[in-house]
Amino acid sequence: MADAIKAGGVLLAVENIALAFGGVRALSDVTFEVREGEIRAIIGPNGAGKSSMLNVINGVYHPQQGTVRFRGEIRRSMDPHFAASHGIARTFQNIALFKGMSVLDNIMTGRNLKMHAGLLEQAFYIGRNRREELAHRAKVEEIIDFLQIEHIRKTPVGRLPYGLQKRVELARALAAEPALLLLDEPMAGMNVEEKQDMCRFILDVNDEFSTTIVLIEHDMGVVMDICDRIVVLDYGRKIGDGTPDEIRSNKGVIDAYLGLSH
Amino acid sequence: MKGPDTRDAPASQNFPALLLHHAANQGDRTAIREKDLGIWQSWTWEQVADEVRALACGLAAQGFRRGMNLAIIGDNRPRLYWSFAAAQCLGGVPVPMYQDAVAQEMLYVLDNAEIQYAVVEDQEQVDKLLELLPKYPNLKHIFYDDPRGLRHYTQPQLMPYDRLRELGVEYNRDHPGFFDGAVGTVQPDDVCVMLYTSGTTSKPKGVCLTHAALIAAARGDVAFDGFGPSDEILSYLPMAWVGDHLFSYAQALVAGFTVNCPESSETAMNDLREIGPTYYFAPPRIFENLLTTVMIRMEDASRIKRGLFHYFMAIARRCGAELMDGKPVPLSDRMLYRLGDLLIYAPLRNSLGMSRLRVAYTGGAAIGPDLYRFYRSIGINLKQLYGQTETAAYVCKQPNGEAKLDTVGKPMPGVEVRITGKGEIWVKTPSMLKEYYKRSDASAESISPDGYFMTGDAGFFDKDGHLKIIDRANDVGKLANGALFAPQFIENKLKFYSYVKEAVCFGDRREMVCAFINIDLQAVGNWAEKRNLAYSGYLDLTRRTEVYELILACIEQVNADLARESELASSQVRRFLILHKELDADDDELTRTRKVRRGFVAEKYAPLIDALFSGKTGCHIATEVKFEDGRRGTIEADIKIQDVMASEPGREAA
Numbered sequence: 001m002a003d004a005i006k007a008g009g010v011l012l013a014v015e016n017i018a019l020a021f022g023g024v025r026a027l028s029d030v031t032f033e034v035r036e037g038e039i040r041a042i043i044g045p046n047g048a049g050k051s052s053m054l055n056v057i058n059g060v061y062h063p064q065q066g067t068v069r070f071r072g073e074i075r076r077s078m079d080p081h082f083a084a085s086h087g088i089a090r091t092f093q094n095i096a097l098f099k100g101m102s103v104l105d106n107i108m109t110g111r112n113l114k115m116h117a118g119l120l121e122q123a124f125y126i127g128r129n130r131r132e133e134l135a136h137r138a139k140v141e142e143i144i145d146f147l148q149i150e151h152i153r154k155t156p157v158g159r160l161p162y163g164l165q166k167r168v169e170l171a172r173a174l175a176a177e178p179a180l181l182l183l184d185e186p187m188a189g190m191n192v193e194e195k196q197d198m199c200r201f202i203l204d205v206n207d208e209f210s211t212t213i214v215l216i217e218h219d220m221g222v223v224m225d226i227c228d229r230i231v232v233l234d235y236g237r238k239i240g241d242g243t244p245d246e247i248r249s250n251k252g253v254i255d256a257y258l259g260l261s262h
Numbered sequence: 263m264k265g266p267d268t269r270d271a272p273a274s275q276n277f278p279a280l281l282l283h284h285a286a287n288q289g290d291r292t293a294i295r296e297k298d299l300g301i302w303q304s305w306t307w308e309q310v311a312d313e314v315r316a317l318a319c320g321l322a323a324q325g326f327r328r329g330m331n332l333a334i335i336g337d338n339r340p341r342l343y344w345s346f347a348a349a350q351c352l353g354g355v356p357v358p359m360y361q362d363a364v365a366q367e368m369l370y371v372l373d374n375a376e377i378q379y380a381v382v383e384d385q386e387q388v389d390k391l392l393e394l395l396p397k398y399p400n401l402k403h404i405f406y407d408d409p410r411g412l413r414h415y416t417q418p419q420l421m422p423y424d425r426l427r428e429l430g431v432e433y434n435r436d437h438p439g440f441f442d443g444a445v446g447t448v449q450p451d452d453v454c455v456m457l458y459t460s461g462t463t464s465k466p467k468g469v470c471l472t473h474a475a476l477i478a479a480a481r482g483d484v485a486f487d488g489f490g491p492s493d494e495i496l497s498y499l500p501m502a503w504v505g506d507h508l509f510s511y512a513q514a515l516v517a518g519f520t521v522n523c524p525e526s527s528e529t530a531m532n533d534l535r536e537i538g539p540t541y542y543f544a545p546p547r548i549f550e551n552l553l554t555t556v557m558i559r560m561e562d563a564s565r566i567k568r569g570l571f572h573y574f575m576a577i578a579r580r581c582g583a584e585l586m587d588g589k590p591v592p593l594s595d596r597m598l599y600r601l602g603d604l605l606i607y608a609p610l611r612n613s614l615g616m617s618r619l620r621v622a623y624t625g626g627a628a629i630g631p632d633l634y635r636f637y638r639s640i641g642i643n644l645k646q647l648y649g650q651t652e653t654a655a656y657v658c659k660q661p662n663g664e665a666k667l668d669t670v671g672k673p674m675p676g677v678e679v680r681i682t683g684k685g686e687i688w689v690k691t692p693s694m695l696k697e698y699y700k701r702s703d704a705s706a707e708s709i710s711p712d713g714y715f716m717t718g719d720a721g722f723f724d725k726d727g728h729l730k731i732i733d734r735a736n737d738v739g740k741l742a743n744g745a746l747f748a749p750q751f752i753e754n755k756l757k758f759y760s761y762v763k764e765a766v767c768f769g770d771r772r773e774m775v776c777a778f779i780n781i782d783l784q785a786v787g788n789w790a791e792k793r794n795l796a797y798s799g800y801l802d803l804t805r806r807t808e809v810y811e812l813i814l815a816c817i818e819q820v821n822a823d824l825a826r827e828s829e830l831a832s833s834q835v836r837r838f839l840i841l842h843k844e845l846d847a848d849d850d851e852l853t854r855t856r857k858v859r860r861g862f863v864a865e866k867y868a869p870l871i872d873a874l875f876s877g878k879t880g881c882h883i884a885t886e887v888k889f890e891d892g893r894r895g896t897i898e899a900d901i902k903i904q905d906v907m908a909s910e911p912g913r914e915a916a
Contacts, residue, residue: 104300141299146410151528153300208413 008036017066026052044233050216089178091169099158110175163194183215275450276473280515285311297525317348320430328353336383338497338523345381358502360854365390385411450474460853468699479656479693480512493519498530504651534615542622546629574602582639607640630758654693669728688714739770745832759816760785774836776874804840822909831911842899
């Protein structure tokens, strides 16, 4: 049950974004904003440009036109390093974890940008690193506790079932303590139980840490249930923007999903 | 580090006094640990005493008085254990409840025990209690430990543990003599805990045990096994169960050893490995699960490793248990066993977390002969014990060197065991219950005029003075031809096979014996995978012809066993079916301690029983199931029924 629109300032605004790969127009004139503390979904049929949109927000792709404004600061082209160190974290559709490392270590890598000790200090566990390591470990353990993955903390990620790997992905993104969390199809490939768990965790993250969340999702049930507002893309254009109820009754959106050209 | 000898903690006739004794005499030793956020956090005896003082004062400040009952609900957590002590300090009675009980079950206990105050672990328990408030508005105070998820809850009954503790520290400061005064008024005859029996046949009853009773039991156990402050146990069994209360609370306070609480029930086996306890209890099914996991992984090992394993396990089977019991063993076998210990047994014990184990106990159900021998043969001193909630789990134990397979040991010091004419076991002991709470009728029914508790178990003493349990006295019946029918005896034999998780036999006043079988998903699933049998889940597995044949083979073996004894030859299993779903405590088919509710199951599955005894080859059934959140659903299936060949009754085995 989506809550009423949360009152919060605009955290992220994308304006007139146009992205093309050669002749392919991935995004055309897309404008929307994300308010602080809300859960925003980007939906649309396959090939609509959703992942591209996420990649633009986080700086992996640079749009030919348009701007991304994060926390009031305009960036003509965001870059991933800036995004990550200023509070934007993301997960990937195909899991991008280090398969040979344990769950604990993978989540620790999410703390990377917060580690200030030098190479030598880290190698020999001296000085700043000693103090930092404990603090980082404590934070990582809190996340492990939060996502209920204590029983697999030492297991190499490659050995885990898909649903748990996705949870570890989420944990790693949370380790960066982001203000804005970008989730690319977090429920893909999950069964009903796993989806319910993941929904619960996403809602908890939003509630307990006040993290703003933007997610791409295909499962309409999930989207309608947990999201505050939705952006609908089709062929790179925005064709809908509003609350779940508004989107549900939007004729343009329905047509797009049914494949009717318009 | 060997601490001061507190084995004869003198003149400590109640648990609060024992706690204060340890705080004074070995205040620096670790009393309890909890794995939290990945590391083991510990508290010394002195710290525990302080925490209990703060908690008790907090409860007093909130109006908790002598004679009141305090509900305690959650997993094994230090703060919840301290709640027991805090309630006792104030002359109140702690009432632990099963953490996996659904709201309805809890309602009965809350009402019966007139609970106004409850200390609970987390949001899950809080939610269940809040759900019950409309039906039971008498619950005025709910103190919770883990605040996760409870930030937006505004109910006036709720208070976080930390706040309660703060109030307690203030109260203690403002009333300096209060705590010591309260502890001073605790009498050995006061009820120190109320444990509700699981109730296989009726509503649960509150068993009231006194300080004197539990301390007597704990002292007896501690003397018998030589427990002391340097022992370590893992506390992972439900606090509402008498066994855990005896081991993790009573014995811990008498002997002064360290209690370790695992991070969660999923990590319990892993935490067992990390702690390496010196003393361990588990019901037979946990020992079986451990063994099944080991065997499954062994099947995946390389040929050399498997070869080594099987070779040395044969040696262990031959002489391992005898070596442990100090019996004569030929030199060649001794040397081979030594080698095996180096290569196989010690690493195996290590991976099970049992390297430092001095003694392990099991009880509550029968244990399979192979299983029992396995553990004993690799150097784990596994023994059996017998007792029930009403006797503080303190009736019989097997002494070292006398760990026979099918007995529960000899009566403990101070315990009198009598077998009545009908074969029922009666027990008289200082560790008995004082009464059933508000149930003088039940008390009169179960306690004889000369003070014996009627256990309801049928049994007899063997020639070595060991007690052997046959079955529940009420369940022992007769077949139509007059032959003895002891269902649990047959069911235990069936359950010794790892493929059979649960079995229920019917045959009282019938022509033959028929059985319901629950297959074990892990064991049978693994078996199926090894044969490249694809299956889509539990229900699918239960329908397969191959699985029926697998179970048929197990039943035929059991029948051959039964055929060897003339009194049991007619109770061979003649027909069986595999149930489409596991029997579950949430559906009231099992008690919270996993015992089958025979009467209820017979009623619920009556159509299946009729089909079994009327010769049908199959039966359709629709069963109602309850999900953990209380919702209901139905599972329907067509269940196949299979006939079994009986073995020829043979001569009595030697």
